[in-house]
Structures are given as structure tokens and as C-alpha cells.
Amino acid sequence: MTFSDALARFTAVLASVQSLDTLQERLCEACRLLLDADGAVITSETVPDGRTTVAWTQLLSRRLESLQDSSGEGPLIESLATGEVVVGDFSPGTDDDRWPALRREIAALGFTGALIAIPLRSELALRGVLMAHREGLPRGTDPGDARFLGAAVGTAVLQNPAIGAQSHVFAEVLPDRDVVHRATHAVEVAAGVRYEDALALLRAMAFARGEELGTVAAAVVDGRLTLAPPR
Incomplete structure (x- = not known):
């Protein structure tokens, strides 16, 4: 798998x-x-x-x-x-x-x-x-x-x-907070989960891909990446 x-x-x-x-x-x-x-x-x-x-x-x-x-x-x-x-x-x-x-x-x-x-x-x-x-x-x-x-x-x-x-864990998110917010909302709606769950899924994908959270979020916003399950 x-x-x-x-x-x-x-x-x-x-x-x-x-x-x-x-x-x-x-x-x-x-x-x-x-x-x-x-x-x-x-x-x-x-x-x-x-x-x-x-x-x-x-x-x-x-x-x-x-x-x-x-x-x-x-x-x-x-x-x-x-x-x-x-x-x-x-x-x-x-x-x-x-x-x-x-x-x-x-x-x-x-x-x-x-x-x-x-x-x-x-x-x-x-x-x-x-x-x-x-x-x-x-x-x-x-x-x-x-x-x-x-x-x-x-x-x-x-x-x-x-x-x-601690708060420094999230410092890297601040420059990309707008795109992260938009991507999180997109996953929230598409997957039918709460906002914090959608953010958790974005973090998991960023870790798996070895990329910054902002990079993955931009790909979601642009439609190049989806985290929603197949319908």
C-alpha cells in the first residue's frame, strides 16, 4: 500500500x-x-x-x-x-x-x-x-x-x-498562513472533516513528501494535489 x-x-x-x-x-x-x-x-x-x-x-x-x-x-x-x-x-x-x-x-x-x-x-x-x-x-x-x-x-x-x-514548532507556517488557511478549508470541505482535522492531514502529507507545509498547501490550492478520499 x-x-x-x-x-x-x-x-x-x-x-x-x-x-x-x-x-x-x-x-x-x-x-x-x-x-x-x-x-x-x-x-x-x-x-x-x-x-x-x-x-x-x-x-x-x-x-x-x-x-x-x-x-x-x-x-x-x-x-x-x-x-x-x-x-x-x-x-x-x-x-x-x-x-x-x-x-x-x-x-x-x-x-x-x-x-x-x-x-x-x-x-x-x-x-x-x-x-x-x-x-x-x-x-x-x-x-x-x-x-x-x-x-x-x-x-x-x-x-x-x-x-x-511549543510555539516555535509553527513558526515556519507564518509566512504561508494565508495559503495554508485556504488549502485547509479546501480539504475541510472536500473531505467532510473539521478544520483542525484538515490541517492535520495537510501536515501528514507535507511530512510524507518531505516538503514544507506551505508548498503542499499551494499545490492543494492550485489543484495539483488533493487529499480528499475518492467518492
Whole structure:
């Protein structure tokens, strides 16, 4: 799957969750749906006092995250340390014997299934993790989906000033703010998403293309680039 294909799918899924209140909640739920997971949680290390939980789809997601914090091990912790996608199998009879302390905690909780931890990156090296859980027998995770979410959600969430990114992150946008505004509005209307969601999608495309946000915005305004999903 190409990044463009994944972006089109993600845009369509994001448009379907517009009833949720915040951008973080909508992105988290869109990730859950794209990964065909039962729950998801997004954490960020952009705040001054360490990692924080940005959004989650259900209480079990938070609990599975908390167990990894308390045990000091697990897919989320390993993904933060290595910067790699980490999948843990917690189904009955699995040969996966990593993280014994976490396994005892998860067994006591009664969860069986898989945990998928995807590192979130942005162009400014801000870090976080998207962790999804699937109950029941293990199912494969599309590497293309994982790479896309790591880049797209990392760029969208980790550069959000509401969760810790500083104002200098957005300084490069100021000279192009008019064209960025027009492009964001165009995506907002075409894709059926909120303004801040459309801006998040523009940021994801700029990161993927290795271009400045203003350059991508100009291409959208000129009709040379579209982020809207196919109808």
C-alpha cells in the first residue's frame, strides 16, 4: 500500500468519526478502525514532565497502557526505546515469552489477544506511541498501515500545541498562513472533516513528501494535489 492510498483511506475513516469532540479522540478512533483493533491509546513524550496519555478509545486501552508503565516492560515500552513497531502475542498457548512481569498482570486482568505498538514520529523528532489491542486470536498488521500511522498521526498529534509542542514548532507556517488557511478549508470541505482535522492531514502529507507545509498547501490550492478520499 502506498502512502497516498493509506492517506485516502485514513481521510475517509476520519470523516466517519466527526461526532467525537477533540482532534486527538478522532485520530485515535480512526487509528483503531484502520488497524481493525478493539481499542487504541495514543501517548506523547512532548510534554516537559515526561510521557502523557493523549487519547484513548476505551478504559481497557488505558488499563493495558498502565500495566506496562507499572511493570516497566511491554510492547509500548519497547517501541519507545527502539523506535520500532512491536507486536506482542498474549493469546493462550503462545510461544511469545517476552515481558514475564507484564504477562502476569495481563493474565490477572483476563485479557487475551495482541498488543501492537507503533512509534509516532514527526519532522521535529517529537516522540510518542500509538498502541492498539485486539482481543482473541492474533491477526496480522499491515506494515504499510503501521508506517503510515507512525508518520501521519505522529505529525498531526505530536505537533499539536494543546499537548505540549511549543510555539516555535509553527513558526515556519507564518509566512504561508494565508495559503495554508485556504488549502485547509479546501480539504475541510472536500473531505467532510473539521478544520483542525484538515490541517492535520495537510501536515501528514507535507511530512510524507518531505516538503514544507506551505508548498503542499499551494499545490492543494492550485489543484495539483488533493487529499480528499475518492467518492
